[in-house]
Amino acid sequence: MIGLMTVLFICACSKSYEDSKRERTEVALNPKNQDTIVIGVAWANKDAPFVKGAQLAVKEFNDDGGILGKSLELLINEGEGKISDKLTLRQKQDITVKVARSFAANPFVIAVTGHRSSYQAVPASIVYQFHGIAFIAPxxxxxxxxxxxxxxxxxxxxxNEEIAKQLANYCHQKGYQKIVILHSKSSYGSQLADSFVSSFVKKDNTVKEHKTEIVL
Structure with a gap:
Protein backbone atom coordinates (compact mmCIF):
# COMPACT_ATOMS: atom_id res chain seq x y z
CA MET A 1 0.00 0.00 0.00
CA ILE A 2 2.86 2.38 0.79
CA GLY A 3 4.30 1.76 -2.66
CA LEU A 4 0.98 2.55 -4.32
CA MET A 5 0.53 5.72 -2.29
CA THR A 6 4.02 6.81 -3.34
CA VAL A 7 3.17 6.30 -7.00
CA LEU A 8 -0.07 8.24 -6.55
CA PHE A 9 1.76 11.06 -4.76
CA ILE A 10 4.37 11.33 -7.50
CA CYS A 11 1.76 11.37 -10.26
CA ALA A 12 -0.50 13.84 -8.48
CA CYS A 13 2.33 16.26 -7.72
CA SER A 14 3.77 16.14 -11.22
CA LYS A 15 2.95 19.04 -13.54
CA SER A 16 3.86 17.03 -16.64
CA TYR A 17 0.88 14.68 -16.78
CA GLU A 18 -1.48 17.41 -18.03
CA ASP A 19 1.01 18.21 -20.78
CA SER A 20 1.21 14.51 -21.57
CA LYS A 21 -2.56 14.22 -21.92
CA ARG A 22 -2.70 17.37 -24.04
CA GLU A 23 0.08 16.17 -26.34
CA ARG A 24 -1.57 12.75 -26.71
CA THR A 25 -4.84 14.41 -27.71
CA GLU A 26 -3.11 16.67 -30.22
CA VAL A 27 -1.31 13.71 -31.80
CA ALA A 28 -4.54 11.72 -32.03
CA LEU A 29 -6.39 14.60 -33.69
CA ASN A 30 -3.60 15.47 -36.12
CA PRO A 31 -4.64 14.24 -39.61
CA LYS A 32 -1.03 13.32 -40.36
CA ASN A 33 -1.04 10.81 -37.49
CA GLN A 34 -4.41 9.19 -38.09
CA ASP A 35 -3.33 6.18 -40.13
CA THR A 36 -2.33 4.03 -37.16
CA ILE A 37 -3.61 3.36 -33.65
CA VAL A 38 -0.77 2.37 -31.31
CA ILE A 39 -1.58 0.03 -28.41
CA GLY A 40 0.99 -0.87 -25.78
CA VAL A 41 1.35 -4.41 -24.46
CA ALA A 42 3.11 -4.88 -21.11
CA TRP A 43 4.10 -8.52 -20.69
CA ALA A 44 7.21 -10.27 -19.43
CA ASN A 45 7.70 -12.37 -22.57
CA LYS A 46 6.73 -11.43 -26.11
CA ASP A 47 6.37 -15.13 -26.97
CA ALA A 48 3.72 -15.69 -24.28
CA PRO A 49 0.23 -16.84 -25.39
CA PHE A 50 -1.31 -13.53 -24.28
CA VAL A 51 0.96 -11.53 -26.58
CA LYS A 52 0.47 -13.99 -29.43
CA GLY A 53 -3.28 -13.64 -28.96
CA ALA A 54 -3.05 -9.85 -29.07
CA GLN A 55 -0.99 -10.04 -32.25
CA LEU A 56 -3.52 -12.39 -33.83
CA ALA A 57 -6.39 -10.06 -32.91
CA VAL A 58 -4.56 -7.08 -34.42
CA LYS A 59 -3.89 -9.02 -37.63
CA GLU A 60 -7.57 -9.96 -37.92
CA PHE A 61 -8.67 -6.35 -37.38
CA ASN A 62 -6.15 -5.01 -39.88
CA ASP A 63 -7.03 -7.66 -42.47
CA ASP A 64 -10.65 -6.56 -42.08
CA GLY A 65 -9.84 -2.90 -42.70
CA GLY A 66 -8.76 -1.86 -39.22
CA ILE A 67 -10.85 0.32 -36.91
CA LEU A 68 -12.49 3.45 -38.33
CA GLY A 69 -10.21 3.08 -41.31
CA LYS A 70 -7.06 2.98 -39.18
CA SER A 71 -4.66 0.08 -38.77
CA LEU A 72 -3.63 -1.18 -35.34
CA GLU A 73 -0.03 -1.44 -34.20
CA LEU A 74 1.25 -3.14 -31.06
CA LEU A 75 4.15 -1.76 -29.05
CA ILE A 76 5.41 -4.58 -26.83
CA ASN A 77 7.42 -3.91 -23.67
CA GLU A 78 9.05 -6.90 -21.94
CA GLY A 79 10.43 -4.84 -19.05
CA GLU A 80 8.55 -6.84 -16.44
CA GLY A 81 10.61 -9.85 -17.44
CA LYS A 82 13.21 -8.48 -15.01
CA ILE A 83 10.89 -9.20 -12.08
CA SER A 84 11.93 -12.18 -9.95
CA ASP A 85 11.10 -13.69 -6.56
CA LYS A 86 14.36 -12.28 -5.21
CA LEU A 87 13.00 -8.73 -5.41
CA THR A 88 10.86 -6.99 -2.82
CA LEU A 89 7.32 -5.94 -3.69
CA ARG A 90 8.46 -2.32 -3.92
CA GLN A 91 11.26 -3.25 -6.32
CA LYS A 92 8.84 -5.22 -8.48
CA GLN A 93 6.42 -2.30 -8.59
CA ASP A 94 9.24 0.10 -9.46
CA ILE A 95 9.92 -2.01 -12.56
CA THR A 96 6.23 -1.94 -13.46
CA VAL A 97 5.98 1.82 -13.02
CA LYS A 98 9.04 2.25 -15.25
CA VAL A 99 7.30 0.23 -17.98
CA ALA A 100 4.11 2.26 -17.60
CA ARG A 101 6.03 5.53 -17.77
CA SER A 102 7.78 4.41 -20.95
CA PHE A 103 4.37 4.07 -22.59
CA ALA A 104 3.25 7.39 -21.12
CA ALA A 105 6.31 9.08 -22.61
CA ASN A 106 5.18 8.05 -26.09
CA PRO A 107 2.37 10.40 -27.23
CA PHE A 108 1.33 7.95 -29.96
CA VAL A 109 0.26 5.31 -27.41
CA ILE A 110 -3.43 5.77 -26.64
CA ALA A 111 -4.13 2.46 -24.89
CA VAL A 112 -2.28 -0.27 -23.00
CA THR A 113 -3.12 -3.83 -22.01
CA GLY A 114 -1.14 -6.30 -19.93
CA HIS A 115 0.56 -6.12 -16.51
CA ARG A 116 -0.40 -9.68 -15.61
CA SER A 117 -0.59 -9.58 -11.81
CA SER A 118 -2.59 -7.23 -9.61
CA TYR A 119 0.53 -5.90 -7.87
CA GLN A 120 1.64 -4.77 -11.33
CA ALA A 121 -1.69 -3.63 -12.76
CA VAL A 122 -2.76 -1.45 -9.82
CA PRO A 123 0.27 0.90 -9.72
CA ALA A 124 0.43 0.94 -13.53
CA SER A 125 -3.22 2.01 -13.68
CA ILE A 126 -2.40 5.16 -11.71
CA VAL A 127 0.22 6.19 -14.26
CA TYR A 128 -2.15 5.60 -17.16
CA GLN A 129 -5.00 7.47 -15.50
CA PHE A 130 -2.94 10.60 -14.97
CA HIS A 131 -1.54 10.49 -18.51
CA GLY A 132 -4.90 9.90 -20.20
CA ILE A 133 -4.13 6.41 -21.54
CA ALA A 134 -6.86 3.78 -21.64
CA PHE A 135 -5.75 0.71 -19.67
CA ILE A 136 -7.39 -2.71 -19.92
CA ALA A 137 -6.16 -5.18 -17.29
CA PRO A 138 -6.66 -8.73 -18.60
CA ASN A 160 -12.00 -11.04 -5.92
CA GLU A 161 -15.27 -9.99 -4.32
CA GLU A 162 -17.32 -11.30 -7.25
CA ILE A 163 -15.31 -14.53 -7.43
CA ALA A 164 -15.75 -15.05 -3.68
CA LYS A 165 -19.47 -14.37 -3.94
CA GLN A 166 -19.92 -17.12 -6.53
CA LEU A 167 -17.87 -19.56 -4.45
CA ALA A 168 -19.94 -18.70 -1.39
CA ASN A 169 -23.18 -19.22 -3.33
CA TYR A 170 -21.99 -22.65 -4.42
CA CYS A 171 -21.04 -23.69 -0.88
CA HIS A 172 -24.36 -22.40 0.44
CA GLN A 173 -26.28 -24.39 -2.17
CA LYS A 174 -24.38 -27.51 -1.11
CA GLY A 175 -25.35 -26.89 2.49
CA TYR A 176 -21.79 -26.70 3.83
CA GLN A 177 -21.77 -25.53 7.44
CA LYS A 178 -18.05 -25.56 8.13
CA ILE A 179 -15.39 -24.59 5.64
CA VAL A 180 -11.62 -24.62 5.96
CA ILE A 181 -9.90 -22.05 3.77
CA LEU A 182 -6.26 -22.55 2.85
CA HIS A 183 -4.55 -19.55 1.30
CA SER A 184 -1.20 -17.83 1.02
CA LYS A 185 -0.49 -14.69 3.00
CA SER A 186 -0.29 -12.66 -0.20
CA SER A 187 -2.63 -9.72 -0.75
CA TYR A 188 -4.44 -11.82 -3.36
CA GLY A 189 -5.00 -14.78 -1.04
CA SER A 190 -6.01 -12.64 1.93
CA GLN A 191 -8.44 -10.49 -0.04
CA LEU A 192 -10.10 -13.49 -1.68
CA ALA A 193 -10.37 -15.38 1.64
CA ASP A 194 -11.79 -12.38 3.50
CA SER A 195 -14.29 -11.72 0.71
CA PHE A 196 -15.38 -15.35 0.77
CA VAL A 197 -15.98 -15.36 4.53
CA SER A 198 -17.94 -12.12 4.29
CA SER A 199 -20.07 -13.37 1.39
CA PHE A 200 -20.70 -16.77 2.96
CA VAL A 201 -21.82 -15.35 6.31
CA LYS A 202 -23.95 -12.70 4.62
CA LYS A 203 -25.64 -15.33 2.43
CA ASP A 204 -27.24 -17.09 5.35
CA ASN A 205 -27.82 -15.26 8.64
CA THR A 206 -28.04 -18.61 10.44
CA VAL A 207 -24.37 -19.30 9.68
CA LYS A 208 -22.17 -17.75 12.35
CA GLU A 209 -18.76 -16.43 11.40
CA HIS A 210 -17.02 -18.68 13.94
CA LYS A 211 -18.17 -21.72 11.96
CA THR A 212 -15.99 -20.67 9.06
CA GLU A 213 -12.46 -21.61 9.95
CA ILE A 214 -9.54 -19.98 8.15
CA VAL A 215 -6.29 -21.92 8.15
CA LEU A 216 -3.22 -19.98 7.00
Whole structure:
Protein backbone atom coordinates (compact mmCIF):
# COMPACT_ATOMS: atom_id res chain seq x y z
CA MET A 1 0.00 0.00 0.00
CA ILE A 2 2.86 2.38 0.79
CA GLY A 3 4.30 1.76 -2.66
CA LEU A 4 0.98 2.55 -4.32
CA MET A 5 0.53 5.72 -2.29
CA THR A 6 4.02 6.81 -3.34
CA VAL A 7 3.17 6.30 -7.00
CA LEU A 8 -0.07 8.24 -6.55
CA PHE A 9 1.76 11.06 -4.76
CA ILE A 10 4.37 11.33 -7.50
CA CYS A 11 1.76 11.37 -10.26
CA ALA A 12 -0.50 13.84 -8.48
CA CYS A 13 2.33 16.26 -7.72
CA SER A 14 3.77 16.14 -11.22
CA LYS A 15 2.95 19.04 -13.54
CA SER A 16 3.86 17.03 -16.64
CA TYR A 17 0.88 14.68 -16.78
CA GLU A 18 -1.48 17.41 -18.03
CA ASP A 19 1.01 18.21 -20.78
CA SER A 20 1.21 14.51 -21.57
CA LYS A 21 -2.56 14.22 -21.92
CA ARG A 22 -2.70 17.37 -24.04
CA GLU A 23 0.08 16.17 -26.34
CA ARG A 24 -1.57 12.75 -26.71
CA THR A 25 -4.84 14.41 -27.71
CA GLU A 26 -3.11 16.67 -30.22
CA VAL A 27 -1.31 13.71 -31.80
CA ALA A 28 -4.54 11.72 -32.03
CA LEU A 29 -6.39 14.60 -33.69
CA ASN A 30 -3.60 15.47 -36.12
CA PRO A 31 -4.64 14.24 -39.61
CA LYS A 32 -1.03 13.32 -40.36
CA ASN A 33 -1.04 10.81 -37.49
CA GLN A 34 -4.41 9.19 -38.09
CA ASP A 35 -3.33 6.18 -40.13
CA THR A 36 -2.33 4.03 -37.16
CA ILE A 37 -3.61 3.36 -33.65
CA VAL A 38 -0.77 2.37 -31.31
CA ILE A 39 -1.58 0.03 -28.41
CA GLY A 40 0.99 -0.87 -25.78
CA VAL A 41 1.35 -4.41 -24.46
CA ALA A 42 3.11 -4.88 -21.11
CA TRP A 43 4.10 -8.52 -20.69
CA ALA A 44 7.21 -10.27 -19.43
CA ASN A 45 7.70 -12.37 -22.57
CA LYS A 46 6.73 -11.43 -26.11
CA ASP A 47 6.37 -15.13 -26.97
CA ALA A 48 3.72 -15.69 -24.28
CA PRO A 49 0.23 -16.84 -25.39
CA PHE A 50 -1.31 -13.53 -24.28
CA VAL A 51 0.96 -11.53 -26.58
CA LYS A 52 0.47 -13.99 -29.43
CA GLY A 53 -3.28 -13.64 -28.96
CA ALA A 54 -3.05 -9.85 -29.07
CA GLN A 55 -0.99 -10.04 -32.25
CA LEU A 56 -3.52 -12.39 -33.83
CA ALA A 57 -6.39 -10.06 -32.91
CA VAL A 58 -4.56 -7.08 -34.42
CA LYS A 59 -3.89 -9.02 -37.63
CA GLU A 60 -7.57 -9.96 -37.92
CA PHE A 61 -8.67 -6.35 -37.38
CA ASN A 62 -6.15 -5.01 -39.88
CA ASP A 63 -7.03 -7.66 -42.47
CA ASP A 64 -10.65 -6.56 -42.08
CA GLY A 65 -9.84 -2.90 -42.70
CA GLY A 66 -8.76 -1.86 -39.22
CA ILE A 67 -10.85 0.32 -36.91
CA LEU A 68 -12.49 3.45 -38.33
CA GLY A 69 -10.21 3.08 -41.31
CA LYS A 70 -7.06 2.98 -39.18
CA SER A 71 -4.66 0.08 -38.77
CA LEU A 72 -3.63 -1.18 -35.34
CA GLU A 73 -0.03 -1.44 -34.20
CA LEU A 74 1.25 -3.14 -31.06
CA LEU A 75 4.15 -1.76 -29.05
CA ILE A 76 5.41 -4.58 -26.83
CA ASN A 77 7.42 -3.91 -23.67
CA GLU A 78 9.05 -6.90 -21.94
CA GLY A 79 10.43 -4.84 -19.05
CA GLU A 80 8.55 -6.84 -16.44
CA GLY A 81 10.61 -9.85 -17.44
CA LYS A 82 13.21 -8.48 -15.01
CA ILE A 83 10.89 -9.20 -12.08
CA SER A 84 11.93 -12.18 -9.95
CA ASP A 85 11.10 -13.69 -6.56
CA LYS A 86 14.36 -12.28 -5.21
CA LEU A 87 13.00 -8.73 -5.41
CA THR A 88 10.86 -6.99 -2.82
CA LEU A 89 7.32 -5.94 -3.69
CA ARG A 90 8.46 -2.32 -3.92
CA GLN A 91 11.26 -3.25 -6.32
CA LYS A 92 8.84 -5.22 -8.48
CA GLN A 93 6.42 -2.30 -8.59
CA ASP A 94 9.24 0.10 -9.46
CA ILE A 95 9.92 -2.01 -12.56
CA THR A 96 6.23 -1.94 -13.46
CA VAL A 97 5.98 1.82 -13.02
CA LYS A 98 9.04 2.25 -15.25
CA VAL A 99 7.30 0.23 -17.98
CA ALA A 100 4.11 2.26 -17.60
CA ARG A 101 6.03 5.53 -17.77
CA SER A 102 7.78 4.41 -20.95
CA PHE A 103 4.37 4.07 -22.59
CA ALA A 104 3.25 7.39 -21.12
CA ALA A 105 6.31 9.08 -22.61
CA ASN A 106 5.18 8.05 -26.09
CA PRO A 107 2.37 10.40 -27.23
CA PHE A 108 1.33 7.95 -29.96
CA VAL A 109 0.26 5.31 -27.41
CA ILE A 110 -3.43 5.77 -26.64
CA ALA A 111 -4.13 2.46 -24.89
CA VAL A 112 -2.28 -0.27 -23.00
CA THR A 113 -3.12 -3.83 -22.01
CA GLY A 114 -1.14 -6.30 -19.93
CA HIS A 115 0.56 -6.12 -16.51
CA ARG A 116 -0.40 -9.68 -15.61
CA SER A 117 -0.59 -9.58 -11.81
CA SER A 118 -2.59 -7.23 -9.61
CA TYR A 119 0.53 -5.90 -7.87
CA GLN A 120 1.64 -4.77 -11.33
CA ALA A 121 -1.69 -3.63 -12.76
CA VAL A 122 -2.76 -1.45 -9.82
CA PRO A 123 0.27 0.90 -9.72
CA ALA A 124 0.43 0.94 -13.53
CA SER A 125 -3.22 2.01 -13.68
CA ILE A 126 -2.40 5.16 -11.71
CA VAL A 127 0.22 6.19 -14.26
CA TYR A 128 -2.15 5.60 -17.16
CA GLN A 129 -5.00 7.47 -15.50
CA PHE A 130 -2.94 10.60 -14.97
CA HIS A 131 -1.54 10.49 -18.51
CA GLY A 132 -4.90 9.90 -20.20
CA ILE A 133 -4.13 6.41 -21.54
CA ALA A 134 -6.86 3.78 -21.64
CA PHE A 135 -5.75 0.71 -19.67
CA ILE A 136 -7.39 -2.71 -19.92
CA ALA A 137 -6.16 -5.18 -17.29
CA PRO A 138 -6.66 -8.73 -18.60
CA UNK A 139 -6.14 -10.73 -15.41
CA UNK A 140 -6.03 -8.50 -12.32
CA UNK A 141 -8.65 -9.45 -9.70
CA UNK A 142 -7.71 -6.99 -6.93
CA UNK A 143 -10.52 -4.68 -5.82
CA UNK A 144 -8.17 -1.70 -5.78
CA UNK A 145 -7.85 -1.71 -9.57
CA UNK A 146 -11.26 -0.16 -10.17
CA UNK A 147 -12.65 0.85 -6.78
CA UNK A 148 -11.46 4.46 -7.19
CA UNK A 149 -13.58 5.02 -10.32
CA UNK A 150 -10.75 5.97 -12.67
CA UNK A 151 -12.25 6.74 -16.08
CA UNK A 152 -9.31 5.34 -18.08
CA UNK A 153 -9.00 1.99 -16.25
CA UNK A 154 -10.95 -1.19 -17.07
CA UNK A 155 -10.79 -4.84 -16.08
CA UNK A 156 -11.53 -7.99 -18.10
CA UNK A 157 -11.70 -10.36 -15.12
CA UNK A 158 -14.20 -10.37 -12.22
CA UNK A 159 -12.70 -8.97 -9.03
CA ASN A 160 -12.00 -11.04 -5.92
CA GLU A 161 -15.27 -9.99 -4.32
CA GLU A 162 -17.32 -11.30 -7.25
CA ILE A 163 -15.31 -14.53 -7.43
CA ALA A 164 -15.75 -15.05 -3.68
CA LYS A 165 -19.47 -14.37 -3.94
CA GLN A 166 -19.92 -17.12 -6.53
CA LEU A 167 -17.87 -19.56 -4.45
CA ALA A 168 -19.94 -18.70 -1.39
CA ASN A 169 -23.18 -19.22 -3.33
CA TYR A 170 -21.99 -22.65 -4.42
CA CYS A 171 -21.04 -23.69 -0.88
CA HIS A 172 -24.36 -22.40 0.44
CA GLN A 173 -26.28 -24.39 -2.17
CA LYS A 174 -24.38 -27.51 -1.11
CA GLY A 175 -25.35 -26.89 2.49
CA TYR A 176 -21.79 -26.70 3.83
CA GLN A 177 -21.77 -25.53 7.44
CA LYS A 178 -18.05 -25.56 8.13
CA ILE A 179 -15.39 -24.59 5.64
CA VAL A 180 -11.62 -24.62 5.96
CA ILE A 181 -9.90 -22.05 3.77
CA LEU A 182 -6.26 -22.55 2.85
CA HIS A 183 -4.55 -19.55 1.30
CA SER A 184 -1.20 -17.83 1.02
CA LYS A 185 -0.49 -14.69 3.00
CA SER A 186 -0.29 -12.66 -0.20
CA SER A 187 -2.63 -9.72 -0.75
CA TYR A 188 -4.44 -11.82 -3.36
CA GLY A 189 -5.00 -14.78 -1.04
CA SER A 190 -6.01 -12.64 1.93
CA GLN A 191 -8.44 -10.49 -0.04
CA LEU A 192 -10.10 -13.49 -1.68
CA ALA A 193 -10.37 -15.38 1.64
CA ASP A 194 -11.79 -12.38 3.50
CA SER A 195 -14.29 -11.72 0.71
CA PHE A 196 -15.38 -15.35 0.77
CA VAL A 197 -15.98 -15.36 4.53
CA SER A 198 -17.94 -12.12 4.29
CA SER A 199 -20.07 -13.37 1.39
CA PHE A 200 -20.70 -16.77 2.96
CA VAL A 201 -21.82 -15.35 6.31
CA LYS A 202 -23.95 -12.70 4.62
CA LYS A 203 -25.64 -15.33 2.43
CA ASP A 204 -27.24 -17.09 5.35
CA ASN A 205 -27.82 -15.26 8.64
CA THR A 206 -28.04 -18.61 10.44
CA VAL A 207 -24.37 -19.30 9.68
CA LYS A 208 -22.17 -17.75 12.35
CA GLU A 209 -18.76 -16.43 11.40
CA HIS A 210 -17.02 -18.68 13.94
CA LYS A 211 -18.17 -21.72 11.96
CA THR A 212 -15.99 -20.67 9.06
CA GLU A 213 -12.46 -21.61 9.95
CA ILE A 214 -9.54 -19.98 8.15
CA VAL A 215 -6.29 -21.92 8.15
CA LEU A 216 -3.22 -19.98 7.00
Missing amino acids: SSTNLNLTDHNFNYVFRMTPN
